[in-house]
Amino acid sequence: MRKLIDKLYREANLTDSELLDLITNISSQDREYLFECARNKAREKYSHNVYLRGLIEISSYCKNDCYYCGLRASNKCAERYRLDKSQILECCKTGYELGLRTFVLQGGEDMHYTDEILVDIISTIRKSYPDCAITLSLGEKSVTSYQKYFDAGANRYLLRHEAYSSDLYSKLHPKNLNIETRLDCLKNLKQIGFQTGCGFMVGAPYQTYEHIVKDLRFIKDFQPEMVGIGPFLPHSDTPFGEEQAGSVYLTLTLLAVVRLLVPTVLLPATTALSTASEDGLVLGVRAGANVVMPNLSPVDNRKKYELYNNKLYSNAESAQAKAELEKRIKSIGYEVVEARGDAK
Numbered sequence: 001m002r003k004l005i006d007k008l009y010r011e012a013n014l015t016d017s018e019l020l021d022l023i024t025n026i027s028s029q030d031r032e033y034l035f036e037c038a039r040n041k042a043r044e045k046y047s048h049n050v051y052l053r054g055l056i057e058i059s060s061y062c063k064n065d066c067y068y069c070g071l072r073a074s075n076k077c078a079e080r081y082r083l084d085k086s087q088i089l090e091c092c093k094t095g096y097e098l099g100l101r102t103f104v105l106q107g108g109e110d111m112h113y114t115d116e117i118l119v120d121i122i123s124t125i126r127k128s129y130p131d132c133a134i135t136l137s138l139g140e141k142s143v144t145s146y147q148k149y150f151d152a153g154a155n156r157y158l159l160r161h162e163a164y165s166s167d168l169y170s171k172l173h174p175k176n177l178n179i180e181t182r183l184d185c186l187k188n189l190k191q192i193g194f195q196t197g198c199g200f201m202v203g204a205p206y207q208t209y210e211h212i213v214k215d216l217r218f219i220k221d222f223q224p225e226m227v228g229i230g231p232f233l234p235h236s237d238t239p240f241g242e243e244q245a246g247s248v249y250l251t252l253t254l255l256a257v258v259r260l261l262v263p264t265v266l267l268p269a270t271t272a273l274s275t276a277s278e279d280g281l282v283l284g285v286r287a288g289a290n291v292v293m294p295n296l297s298p299v300d301n302r303k304k305y306e307l308y309n310n311k312l313y314s315n316a317e318s319a320q321a322k323a324e325l326e327k328r329i330k331s332i333g334y335e336v337v338e339a340r341g342d343a344k
């Protein structure tokens with residue numbers, strides 16, 4: 001197993017059957033070795049830096065009906081809200097004063113935000129904060145829309161591919177959503193010039209190790225600048241409400257494998273990971289993650305953006321919480337830095 005891990009470290013690649021062997025059979029001792037290799041690789045590329053992204057959850061409305069997600073359209077229990085331009089700018093202001101230099105506008109697929117509205121919001125943020133990166137995470141759009149957002153000043157786009165296997169994809173999503181469209185969107189984003197992020201949930205219902213190998217192969221081939229990976233967590237008002245949560249250990253293993261497959265990747269220790277484990281943040285960074293995404297959404301809205309039950313709403317808007325975060329990161333030998341943190 002160590003030989004496999006050394007090869008992955010050296011060559012930033014393994015065959016599919018080696019990847020399957022690695023993720024299926026790794027012992028807890030070898031996992032520690034894998035994490036060490038992933039940390040070394042992260043250090044080679046990004047030193048001991050941990051980058052912050054201020055997450056602004058702009059809307060909990062969604063026209064889609066993904067079986068796993070608490071924001072799905074048919075969840076009538078979900079409380080819905082959307083932020084207007086002035087609220088979003090207020091979040092940016094708070095974030096900027098806290099030292100955040102990336103703003104992530106994330107939301108359900110909410111048709112209220114026309115291209116015109118979004119372009120206005122993006123270009124205003126761009127003018128007000130010329131030194132900041134603007135990341136969008138707003139789902140599937142036409143290539144023309146993506147181009148408009150890019151031209152207005154957005155730099156990055158997060159769109160998890162969710163499942164490269166079309167079989168699995170169709171077990172997680174209703175018929176009107178398919179992996180081909182998702183992959184087209186990702187290719188368009190990259191071609192336009194966005195730093196692009198894909199990713200998937202670990203331990204989603206029906207997901208096998210073989211499916212995960214396909215996700216890893218896609219990530220290796222696509223060479224995204226960012227990858228989001230977190231455990232699946234059930235939401236009681238969804239069809240998957242009674243399903244088991246994904247494994248924290250497997251999530252950490254996959255963070256480390258992704259760090260080694262794509263050494264320059266910007267890799268968050270996700271909120272889902274911190275929700276699944278109290279030490280999620282520290283464990284994630286120790287497995288090769290180098291990004292944390294504190295929540296900048298208005299406090300009253302946070303619990304309405306409920307992708308899964310018990311989602312944490314870390315109080316990043318208080319300087320105190322940021323100090324606490326910095327302390328935790330420092331205690332494991334890393335440093336939270338005030339920088340845009342673009343992909344190398």
Ligand code: 5AD
Nearest residue numbers: 068069160201231232233272307308
């Ligand atoms: N558990 C974990 N992650 C989830 N997401 C959506 N619902 C859940 C859930 N129940 C993830 C999806 C989506 C991202 C915004 O959140 O992967 O892309």
